[in-house]
Amino acid sequence: MTVDPWYALGDPTRRRVFAQLAHGPCSVTEIARHLPVSRPAVSQHLRVLLDARLVDVRPQGRLRLYQVRPDGLAQLRNELESYWNQTLTTFKDVAEQTYAATTPTMQEADTP
Amino acid sequence: MNATPHEPAAVHVEIIVDVPLDHAFTVFTEQFDQIKPREHNLLPVPIERTVLEPRAGGTIHDIGTDGSICTWARVLAYEPPDRLVFSWDIDPRWQIEPDPARTSEVEVRFIAETPDRTQVVLEHRNLDRHGEGWQNFTSLDRGNGWPLYLARYRDITTQTAVNTSASAGS
Numbered sequence: 001m002t003v004d005p006w007y008a009l010g011d012p013t014r015r016r017v018f019a020q021l022a023h024g025p026c027s028v029t030e031i032a033r034h035l036p037v038s039r040p041a042v043s044q045h046l047r048v049l050l051d052a053r054l055v056d057v058r059p060q061g062r063l064r065l066y067q068v069r070p071d072g073l074a075q076l077r078n079e080l081e082s083y084w085n086q087t088l089t090t091f092k093d094v095a096e097q098t099y100a101a102t103t104p105t106m107q108e109a110d111t112p
Numbered sequence: 113m114n115a116t117p118h119e120p121a122a123v124h125v126e127i128i129v130d131v132p133l134d135h136a137f138t139v140f141t142e143q144f145d146q147i148k149p150r151e152h153n154l155l156p157v158p159i160e161r162t163v164l165e166p167r168a169g170g171t172i173h174d175i176g177t178d179g180s181i182c183t184w185a186r187v188l189a190y191e192p193p194d195r196l197v198f199s200w201d202i203d204p205r206w207q208i209e210p211d212p213a214r215t216s217e218v219e220v221r222f223i224a225e226t227p228d229r230t231q232v233v234l235e236h237r238n239l240d241r242h243g244e245g246w247q248n249f250t251s252l253d254r255g256n257g258w259p260l261y262l263a264r265y266r267d268i269t270t271q272t273a274v275n276t277s278a279s280a281g282s
Binding site for chain 1: 123126127129130131132135139140147148149152236239242
């Protein structure tokens with residue numbers, strides 16, 4: 001079952017659990033220590049965050065560590081892709097203009 | 113409209129320019145000031161100009177209208193007319209990343225297609241090195257932090273929702 005992440009973070013306690021994880025991977029016990037919530041309640045909230053694919057869990061020794069999923073990468077990629085697309089488009093304009101300007105006889109090559 | 117990324121921690125962009133190889137390289141490196149988008153200014157004042165020092169070991173820096181300097185890249189390779197590599201010392205929140213271990217890098221290759229036409233291929237890679245940058249929103253639990261962070265998730269979750277069949281379990 002997949003849970004809508006907006007729904008998952010609509011709950012203030014879950015938001016605090018999520019925020020705690022955003023500072024670094026934590027076990028259930030560690031999260032419960034920082035929040036006025038029982039361990040079973042924390043587990044419940046983590047289940048919802050897991051189903052919303054906002055967090056991951058991995059075993060470490062006898063502990064299960066929860067962490068924020070590193071999908072923020074997708075957003076970063078989008079931003080950079082748009083940044084570099086813009087850069088290369090401007091580059092093409094400048095390169096072609098300056099080349100035409102430095103070429104005394106106009107290129108026979110057809111202009112687009 | 114993105115193609116399926118073969119390398120999730122990299123961005124590939126390319127373009128064909130109707131100029132010779134040498135000219136393409138020269139314009140990119142000598143007139144970087146003109147071609148770099150300005151909307152992501154890391155200085156508190158407008159940018160007067162951007163300087164790309166044309167040598168390995170040089171830097172790329174913005175100079176503000178008040179003379180202040182923001183160095184946001186280190187030139188790692190300068191090999192005219194084929195190749196330019198520089199680091200990207202900017203974190204995912206568009207702030208300077210002082211730790212080189214947490215920076216990515218940009219390689220620009222210039223390939224002659226014909227004597228008058230050059231292909232320019234740009235790869236921005238090792239994005240995963242920025243790692244925790246987008247996870248360390250200290251104000252996440254209050255104020256503007258978490259909605260911003262969540263907005264970053266919206267796209268990916270709608271994408272993954274499509275090909276997720278079993279996310280429960282374990």
